[in-house]
Amino acid sequence: MSSGFRVLHLVKPFVGILPEVEDPKRRVPFREKVLYTAVALFVFLVCSQLPLYGIYSSAGSDPFYWARVIMASNRGTCMELGIGPLVTSGLVMQLLSGSRLIEYDPSVEEDKELYESLNKMVGFVITIGQAMAYVVSGMYGDVTEIGLFRASLIVLQLFLATLVVCCLDELLSKGYGFGSGISLFIATNICESIVWKAFSPQTINRGRGAEFEGALVALFHLTLTRGDKVKAIKEAFYRGNLPNCLNLLATLVVFMIAIYFQGFRVELPIKSKMARGYSGNYPIKLFYTSNMPIILQSALVSNVYFMSQLLYKRFGSNFLVRLFGRWEEVSYGGHLGPVGGLAYYISAPKNLADVFENPLHAVFYLTFMLSACALFSKTWIEISGSSARDVAKQLKQQQYFIQGHRESSLKKELDRYIPTAAAFGGLCIGALTAFSDFLGAIGSGTGILLASTTIYELFERYEREKAEAGAGIF
Numbered sequence: 001m002s003s004g005f006r007v008l009h010l011v012k013p014f015v016g017i018l019p020e021v022e023d024p025k026r027r028v029p030f031r032e033k034v035l036y037t038a039v040a041l042f043v044f045l046v047c048s049q050l051p052l053y054g055i056y057s058s059a060g061s062d063p064f065y066w067a068r069v070i071m072a073s074n075r076g077t078c079m080e081l082g083i084g085p086l087v088t089s090g091l092v093m094q095l096l097s098g099s100r101l102i103e104y105d106p107s108v109e110e111d112k113e114l115y116e117s118l119n120k121m122v123g124f125v126i127t128i129g130q131a132m133a134y135v136v137s138g139m140y141g142d143v144t145e146i147g148l149f150r151a152s153l154i155v156l157q158l159f160l161a162t163l164v165v166c167c168l169d170e171l172l173s174k175g176y177g178f179g180s181g182i183s184l185f186i187a188t189n190i191c192e193s194i195v196w197k198a199f200s201p202q203t204i205n206r207g208r209g210a211e212f213e214g215a216l217v218a219l220f221h222l223t224l225t226r227g228d229k230v231k232a233i234k235e236a237f238y239r240g241n242l243p244n245c246l247n248l249l250a251t252l253v254v255f256m257i258a259i260y261f262q263g264f265r266v267e268l269p270i271k272s273k274m275a276r277g278y279s280g281n282y283p284i285k286l287f288y289t290s291n292m293p294i295i296l297q298s299a300l301v302s303n304v305y306f307m308s309q310l311l312y313k314r315f316g317s318n319f320l321v322r323l324f325g326r327w328e329e330v331s332y333g334g335h336l337g338p339v340g341g342l343a344y345y346i347s348a349p350k351n352l353a354d355v356f357e358n359p360l361h362a363v364f365y366l367t368f369m370l371s372a373c374a375l376f377s378k379t380w381i382e383i384s385g386s387s388a389r390d391v392a393k394q395l396k397q398q399q400y401f402i403q404g405h406r407e408s409s410l411k412k413e414l415d416r417y418i419p420t421a422a423a424f425g426g427l428c429i430g431a432l433t434a435f436s437d438f439l440g441a442i443g444s445g446t447g448i449l450l451a452s453t454t455i456y457e458l459f460e461r462y463e464r465e466k467a468e469a470g471a472g473i474f
Helices: 003-009 030-049 084-098 109-136 143-176 181-199 215-225 229-238 245-262 292-315 319-324 341-345 352-357 359-383 388-397 407-415 418-439 444-469
Strands: 203-205 210-212 265-272 279-285 326-329 336-340 400-402
Touching (some): 003 109, 030 143, 030 181, 084 109, 084 143, 084 359, 109 292, 143 181, 181 215, 181 292, 210 215, 229 245, 245 418, 279 418, 292 326, 292 336, 292 341, 292 444, 319 341, 326 341, 341 359, 352 418, 359 418, 388 400, 388 407, 407 418
Antiparallel strands (some): 203 210, 265 400, 326 336
16 A cells, blocks of 8 residues: 555544534435525624634734635634635645645545545644734734633634634535535625725725725715816726725626636537437536636735745844745735735736836736646646546446547547646636736735636526526525
């Protein structure tokens, strides 16, 4: 037996104590799926507003500010860490299995169960590590003032919140609801952010009097209160450091482009050996791996930001630390932003003006996005059971074959499409993300791509389940 499998077998003693949602023993009715999905989302939203007990303050620099929307986290609440630890564990496991440090065959049931258990364990370990780092770094007040008991209580609350998110995600993923819980929580958080930045009634004073944060609210306020209407509309469309109408239009354009690309697919005609005369199509989408590449890329970037800020805060004069990332407080934000080093170059330019002012930054960011998304997409199909080999095996087990081709050439035909769709789809996702970031879209390019792909998939799944159930919600 290879050493890779022995690594997975080390998890066996802990399998019994790890939380797990049982597979449904019957087909879950459509109405129940809607109910389970709604309850899971409600629990997540409640946790996102439930303040942490025992903290003295949540003011000051926020290491996760840039990734909060994407990681579905909310500062000072039980969802402080959001889905970050679980996504990071998926990234770590992908790197380990991709480099063959852990050998894993998704077609073997035992391997699949042990891999999922190890993924959970890594996620929980990362949760405890991040929670302790948050407390020790003074994000909730000085540790000596908080005391050991309160500090331990904060870590426990963050751990239990991640446990809840893990169970909710598993609940939906195993067929009790629609799709992935993680994707649903991310999409909800991003849509909430976009709506807030469009309609926020909160006022901010930047030295020119009170201004509304919401782009549309500011448009109506400026046109109604300013004498020069043309100048007022121009300011509403181009104002800096606050959401403007041009950002909102860019968001809508990117959203529609992303939805349009969702329809690109190749359909392979298949026939059944068992049911004579039955034929159908096996669709291979352009976005074959869906939003997984962008989720993993977001996890990578957020962890680089987190580590870079912690190191810069303590060892800011060290050359290697400054090479990793330099941080300064941004105007009208109260948070730190990367201004140099690796952390700066993998961050998105603020808008088109920033692209032309710093072309090297824009080129590096575009290259990073394209490479990371394509690489993660290509690797993901190998460990998620969706590679050409895995699909060919599933079709053979179900007694299907591609029309016009011999059964023995099934994998060869799938190899012509699936790896290309995974790599090219990842490139397209990376390009769309960079494009929307360059336009200054609200919620960041990453967030919009995540939201659009998730919403489209949920809609498709909803319509399919509705058609199979033969009825609506009621």
